[in-house]
Amino acid sequence: MDKYVRDLVERALKEDIGPGDVTSEAIIPPESTSRAVILAKQFLVLAGIEVSREVFHTLDPTIQFTPLAKDGDGIPAGTELVRLSGNTRALLTGERVALNLLQHLSGIATLTAKYVEMVKGLKAGVLDTRKTTPGLRQLEKYAVRMGGGRNHRFGLFDGVLIKDNHIKAAGSITRAVERAREKANHLLKIEVETKTLDEVSESLSVKADIIMLDNMHVDMMRESVTLIAGRALVEASGNVTLGTIRAIAETGVDFISSGSLTHSAPAADISMKIK
Amino acid sequence: MDKYVRDLVERALKEDIGPGDVTSEAIIPPESTSRAVILAKQFLVLAGIEVSREVFHTLDPTIQFTPLAKDGDGIPAGTELVRLSGNTRALLTGERVALNLLQHLSGIATLTAKYVEMVKGLKAGVLDTRKTTPGLRQLEKYAVRMGGGRNHRFGLFDGVLIKDNHIKAAGSITRAVERAREKANHLLKIEVETKTLDEVSESLSVKADIIMLDNMHVDMMRESVTLIAGRALVEASGNVTLGTIRAIAETGVDFISSGSLTHSAPAADISMKIK
Amino acid sequence: MDKYVRDLVERALKEDIGPGDVTSEAIIPPESTSRAVILAKQFLVLAGIEVSREVFHTLDPTIQFTPLAKDGDGIPAGTELVRLSGNTRALLTGERVALNLLQHLSGIATLTAKYVEMVKGLKAGVLDTRKTTPGLRQLEKYAVRMGGGRNHRFGLFDGVLIKDNHIKAAGSITRAVERAREKANHLLKIEVETKTLDEVSESLSVKADIIMLDNMHVDMMRESVTLIAGRALVEASGNVTLGTIRAIAETGVDFISSGSLTHSAPAADISMKIK
Amino acid sequence: MDKYVRDLVERALKEDIGPGDVTSEAIIPPESTSRAVILAKQFLVLAGIEVSREVFHTLDPTIQFTPLAKDGDGIPAGTELVRLSGNTRALLTGERVALNLLQHLSGIATLTAKYVEMVKGLKAGVLDTRKTTPGLRQLEKYAVRMGGGRNHRFGLFDGVLIKDNHIKAAGSITRAVERAREKANHLLKIEVETKTLDEVSESLSVKADIIMLDNMHVDMMRESVTLIAGRALVEASGNVTLGTIRAIAETGVDFISSGSLTHSAPAADISMKIK
Amino acid sequence: MDKYVRDLVERALKEDIGPGDVTSEAIIPPESTSRAVILAKQFLVLAGIEVSREVFHTLDPTIQFTPLAKDGDGIPAGTELVRLSGNTRALLTGERVALNLLQHLSGIATLTAKYVEMVKGLKAGVLDTRKTTPGLRQLEKYAVRMGGGRNHRFGLFDGVLIKDNHIKAAGSITRAVERAREKANHLLKIEVETKTLDEVSESLSVKADIIMLDNMHVDMMRESVTLIAGRALVEASGNVTLGTIRAIAETGVDFISSGSLTHSAPAADISMKIK
């Protein structure tokens, strides 16, 4: 567990516990111990098991936490995910924060897995975006990987992505790419967002490393892929749903990115029971 | 804007920008200025407008940020929400974090408003839960209020809620309530989670302030409300959907709580355009 | 030891040690070990023993720290409280911070115990207030409990307490209570501060959960208790001293609160000796 | 206001407000404004006026805060200390934290002034110690200065003070002083704690810069001062009360130090009234 | 000034000032004002002027700080860099931290400019490395840019650089590059460190984006450049000094990187004088 997760968990616990868990402290004797299980109540792809361990161990390092599955596993409804035993107060105090994290991350992994399943057999990788929950990006991108997806850049610092607004400000795709090549770290590729075949052509002519086809009709995507002909990587973006993703992948693009993987995945249904 | 929001925004910006926005810094001249708008691309109930202002002002306090709507407003698709003008780099660098917050919070407010609309004319208040995103609870609960909902407790510290696990550990509802009354801060009410009419009766007999009807069939809820007869507040919980909420409210409960308001609201569709 | 205490101890050590304990580092060889005792030099009720352990263990986790008494114990003058052994530098460097905490918290517990002793046999609970030392509230309220007192609310967030200023702003007790009932979290009780019998009556008529009798003469307190007749909890406040508290308790109030428990308790006399 | 005070004030406000001032937010309209005064309810020496300003300005920078006295002033009972006007919620939310700081610091300044008054006309300076409240040392030492006292070292880093435990560990005063002179920063003086005339003599013979007379009878103090004869500064410590301090000062010592200035000063009685 | 710089400056000031500037506070009246200049005492390339402004403004926002040159300028010995006026204490208290930053950053810019001058007319860009001072990387890389250099990656996160140790662990260059291409963010280029022509060949055959020639003799570098023939970018590294850099550049490499720009640049001689 690295410092990023420890800080996140401490912040989440502080937010929930504040000056104290008044219910458990009033009702549960401090020395009471219990056994508990964490249960999947729906089919899900698991993500966050070690994060949930960190929640309980931050409260009490002596809690026994035995995972029965691991992140990335597909889990049928009704399956036990973790067995716990230890101090009852710590189990009850940590329950909600642990579940909140586990449900959120497994929700993302589960949705990602559905998208990935839809493009099975085709080369297109399913990518996340920067449309993540503030403060949780690293964990959400981890959950996408657990669901079989791949990560787009982690932030504004590890990849050059030239969007329409940058192009407007620079005057043209050509000038935007030239400036980026001159100034940005030479280890970063340059991706250009395009909406038309002309823009695809111009991007190719200035040797963009990656071309994003933004909100294009599937037919135009197919033409673009033909035009690009392997001279750049191709990423499709916009209007990506479970209903459209297969057709998009069949155009031959290398990657398909969707913000909904992270910003609109419903929480997976997971609960904890004291035995 | 209080310190909680400032810290959250700084954390979110740091997560996204890291050592620098390589694209904007390479392509956009530092002195360039632009005008931009933030647009609702679907019907939504707005939440987070001041938080998004804080994002841009953290990057550059001289940016002009003019809201055209306020939190809590119902907004038709296609409406301009904010007009901005100022340093182009700051506008582009802040865009994603501002939208991530605005889309997430407006998503919650919009979903909450749908639930509230469903119980119109009945006394039941729509409540959130502690099933929130780690680190964002205060803002998410604010978004629930903007959607017309009410807040349940903010954490483990501002209300005694005795759940089945507490009851097991204490031996009975009676003993759990007695201990809570003896030890907890006298300004906190005591709520008991019940699953049967017997549990409702026992809770009444020890003068619980609030009785939660957990995952009960609507008929049993109605019986419970009759049994309680105003001697305690009544909260319904479990299986609350847009399809079930009206029937639940019609049983006469005081409150209906649902985790999905915060943990499964899809992001509202909002974008920013440089003019 | 939770994060709150660890942070407090780290801040206190940093404040005292800064870039180094120049005396010990110059004079004591780094490998030197010693044995030491912490001694009560007056009668006291102990509070803070685990906090003082945290001080030494933050400096050196290998120090042997053996408590000979526990928080809440009444301790005669001259009693050994802790035996320590380990690195001499760490013992000397930690001494002052450990004692500062132990003396401050035991001072509060000792004073609280005197108040509690005075109301023995009567139902009135002795309460602290929010008049605590900035940054130390949780520990000070813990010390009050160790002295046999009970805690009032922990902050502005876990109880509604309507004071004269709120009443003025709202226009009347009735309107203030109504607004609070409508808006505040339904798990929080509503307490009203009153100075006259009329205010007590008005508070009763709007079903305040708790009525504070503020700075009333003992006779008026008695009348108020009679008037309230069990329909609300009653808290007495103002002019509470060791000389007045028994008479106040005899009026039949449920609680008596006093800021002096925390803001004016003299430090208990405790010292550490290297053997 | 420097960062130290800003951090302290933010920590104190967070501790008190947590997720929100439920009373004011429910009852006071957000746009309501009020006028208020802060009043001394006893004679006191003021300390902390700028710190209390920082409390209100952290909550709302537009609050008008007009001090009618300044730190270090002697203030008769009943005097107005500050006039405030601005947002009512901010005034009520900040009241307790502002008063807690002002009462604590003025309590220290007031007690210090009494000690200083007792030694009027004699050369002895009244010194504080490191027996301060964790996290508040700088402010408490500031309050001592406001009361007319002087500060001893701020921590373990800005002065060498060789106590009995250091002497034991080193083998003798001579060796302890020699080691300190060899290793410690050459800008720091060396003070030795002594309990007997022999120890005073040994300290003189190794040219200690300052000699502390610890818990000596007044007669032995007088002899020590004669023996030292100006060859070192002299500090008296131990059993310093309002009853003993004049006799101690009359022995001719340069400084008298007392922990009670900071660890046992009762809070000064100060309140705030909304007009 | 962004949060990164503000945090760094606050940390540096806290480190230097601790509980107070005892000299200035004792000697300089609080209301005293002065004028001062900051002077270059050697030829230098300036870097850090805005950082030094932040130092003074953190202490006192009313200080007048008028730069007479800007970062990146070549400055003859004896030139005034900044004129200041304002509170004397703040000027004296901030002097050392401001100069420490300015001297360090200008030292790096000045050394970088010498390297850049040596390769004038050739295409090779001068690059820094990750051999920077802990906590100062962003500012040091900024100083390199001010000296005319370019930045290599900012950390382990914004570029794939496969070194000998990675190759050993993977088994071969081919497998290492394949794994990196499969797993790393598609916006990151892949650079391989090579020591022989065979390694260069293997890197080319797996289409490495960049090939680093590590500690090669200039002749072998030239052969490598010929072999690569524009199919990858080429970076030379190792034994880069003012004496060797021109010969290295003449081999036709695209970039030359050197740790000494940041880890061994002597401080530039700059001082401040009160007028």
Place this chain on the structure above:
Amino acid sequence: MDKYVRDLVERALKEDIGPGDVTSEAIIPPESTSRAVILAKQFLVLAGIEVSREVFHTLDPTIQFTPLAKDGDGIPAGTELVRLSGNTRALLTGERVALNLLQHLSGIATLTAKYVEMVKGLKAGVLDTRKTTPGLRQLEKYAVRMGGGRNHRFGLFDGVLIKDNHIKAAGSITRAVERAREKANHLLKIEVETKTLDEVSESLSVKADIIMLDNMHVDMMRESVTLIAGRALVEASGNVTLGTIRAIAETGVDFISSGSLTHSAPAADISMKIK
């Protein structure tokens, strides 16, 4: 390892790793283990061995870290300094930060040792200054000690040093020293910076504890030492190089201080090799 070092190491790792070491994570299997050595590639005086241990243990506490030398040792080129074994990813991810710290601190210790060697047999101690790298002062001053030097004050808080600017503001040396004696903590000595014999005389007449001879010619230094005649400690400062330091020491001064020990020491050449 104290909190200061832990915080510094965490900050340095975060700066370098950000959201992840993309190369190692892509190429090195998570369970891979390796053995490695850290090697001195030049003669050096070692400083920072425990700091480098902290770097690896922060990443993975199970790494075996076996130092073969200790701080303060003189190390011939080619010597193994540390043997490591454990998780390959952690070794590679920590390498650069560990070496950056070790090279920087050993560079300072090595340069200090050269200065100390030059004054061998003479009484003059070699002192550092406050001209240190922001955020690293404590470690840099530690490195000076490891090289055989002594530390000047750690900041503005632990010694009074009256410079020309203070003298100007006070009006004269006499008035500056008098004010400092009256106000500053009595445990701090008073040092005065002088440039002429007259200033030396005036400093003596007001009993300055230490006299700094600033940028004086060696002849004037010698005269000053004669004039002072043991009545104050003497520190020489300015134009201190390996070429001049012996002559300065021969004048009989007690201390010689030089900023170059910390601000201009080139990094020592140290590398790590996976076996």
